[in-house]
Amino acid sequence: MTVPTAAMVPRRVSQLLDSYAADEPVIALHGPRSVGKSTVLRVFADSRGVPVVDLDDPAVRDAVLPNVSTAVDATTPVCIDEYQHALEVLDALKARLNREGSLPGTAVLTGSTRHDALPRTAQALTGRLHVMTIWPLSQGELGGVREDLVEALRAEPDGTVAAHPTSATTRAEYVERVVAGGFPLAIRRAAAARNRWFDNYIDQSIERDAAELARLRQRQVLRDLLGRLAARTAQVMNLAETTSDLGIDRKTAEQYTRLLEDLFLVVRLPAWGKTLRARATARPKLHMVDSGLAARLMRVSPAKLATLDATALTEFGCLLETFVIGELRKQASWLDEAVAVGHWRTHDHDEVDFVIEFDDGRVLAFEVKANERVAGSDFKAMRKLREALGSRFVAGVAFSTGRRSYTYEDRLHVLPVDRLWRPVTSHLSDLARG
Known part of the structure; x- marks a missing residue:
């Protein structure tokens, strides 16, 4: 790239x-x-x-x-x-x-x-x-193309799915994009130099920016907390578990987490749709602001993530979800209308990773799967959400590292992750002219 x-x-x-x-x-x-x-x-x-x-x-x-x-x-x-x-x-x-x-x-x-x-x-x-x-650079901005997947799904989901039936992006290429992230000064560096940049960025964020914003008595604790949160990116927040051995109380843990949010190092994704089901959880999920920064804090390399080791698969799944949610968040922020975003999760552990609700109440739902194949069971939560919303449910998308785009069933689709930065509208126009 x-x-x-x-x-x-x-x-x-x-x-x-x-x-x-x-x-x-x-x-x-x-x-x-x-x-x-x-x-x-x-x-x-x-x-x-x-x-x-x-x-x-x-x-x-x-x-x-x-x-x-x-x-x-x-x-x-x-x-x-x-x-x-x-x-x-x-x-x-x-x-x-x-x-x-x-x-x-x-x-x-x-x-x-x-x-x-x-x-x-x-x-x-x-x-x-x-x-x-302003979020880190999107993959489309880096590639010089205008991403429009979210707006195209809102307007014409079925046509959007048909726009690019196949993908040529490999798992190794996804790994490299995830680890590189989107910070302008980091992404154009070779791996070793990029790691140094991230390390310096973390140092400056803790030693200068955090200290300017709040009176910090335990900078090392804040640094350790940032590392713990990075290791739990894309997971439901549980500060008690995250900070259990850091020697700080719950109030301090919340204050320090808020400080990291205030510095745009972590992003709290709120629970959405709590009124849809009595058993919907109200707990937010936490994502690092950038998958490259998260990967560096987790000390994972492309070589490690490319393996099929169980730990590597889990780490790649969490980082890929943070990467995809970041790209969707960017596209949502560019829309002409204000939207509500969040995740939907029930106490039965049915979960939709990202939900976009438009002003008219219509909804797009997204799941992120790090595997090449998407099974029918992977749509369990989106089926429940589709049933709860009825006609308000526009489309549900399961992203995968596979090669094919297709409709699985009514308003539920499978797309390769790279569809996020492959323009839809211009492709459909080219097909119409052809």
């Missing part, structure tokens, strides 16, 4: 940013450190002929803090990178909006911390601030 440099990769979120800037007074781009937020912001700023105020630079920060009103009044739009380092800019932006009116496109900010995790002073722009999340 040829990987372009980060600056060469067009980001889907850039299109959304251009669109939202026509309506929203202030937009905040949030996401993990080194995910490409600064690049997206610079592209946006360059297209409008304005500079970027980089608050990650101590010298720039020292110049801005005594002159914050001047800094936010200097241009339209005002573009500020890593605004969490000087939250005073939010009060200054509020004052500007009060004077000028809440004009669309007044400011675009980036931050490496979840907005709702910042101090109360960060809420100054409530009602005027639209928050967008």
Whole structure:
């Protein structure tokens, strides 16, 4: 897989940013450190002929803090990178909006911390601030194609399944994609250099970013917790079990897990559809933000994951699920409409890995299988969900590492994992023209 440099990769979120800037007074781009937020912001700023105020630079920060009103009044739009380092800019932006009116496109900010995790002073722009999340690079962005599987399944599931009947992607290729992940600065490196990058990223996240956000007395415990959570990626959260020998109480374990979420290192996938069945669980699942980061924390290599050893099969299954859920989450975030996402699991252990619910109540459901073949029993949970939802159930997809795309039964389909980044609409158009 040829990987372009980060600056060469067009980001889907850039299109959304251009669109939202026509309506929203202030937009905040949030996401993990080194995910490409600064690049997206610079592209946006360059297209409008304005500079970027980089608050990650101590010298720039020292110049801005005594002159914050001047800094936010200097241009339209005002573009500020890593605004969490000087939250005073939010009060200054509020004052500007009060004077000028809440004009669309007044400011675009980036931050490496979840907005709702910042101090109360960060809420100054409530009602005027639209928050967008930038995730690691998608496989389609890396390949220079426009993924549209989620939107195509919503519009025409049967046609979508027929779009690409076969796949040529091997298990070894899936392993390499999973281990590489999607961080721009990591993915174009050779394996050893990529591992060093991930190690440095983890060090900086714990030693600098976490320490800036919270008063940490036990940094090693936070580091150990991150490793434990990585080993349990794609599993239902059980902090008591995860932290049983870390020497911390339940409250501290929850606080530290929230801190890792605030830094976009882990992502909590909420339980969905609790009202559908009395026995549906309310416990969330946890995923690492990036499968490559998870693989490094787990100390697994492509060579290990490629074997059919029982432990390797389990590890690959969890990492593949985190990889696929990450790709689906990205596609869901690019849709024109807001959607609810989650997982559905009953106390009888029937589970659907990922559910997308649209504004009209219609639902797509997804299961991830690391095997080449999908058995009828693998659809047990989706059958129950289809029965519970009736006509609201649009389609259920079981992803596999196999080669064939086909419909298994009514509204239940099997697709190779690589269908996530093989464009559907353009392929159907080509077939129609042919």
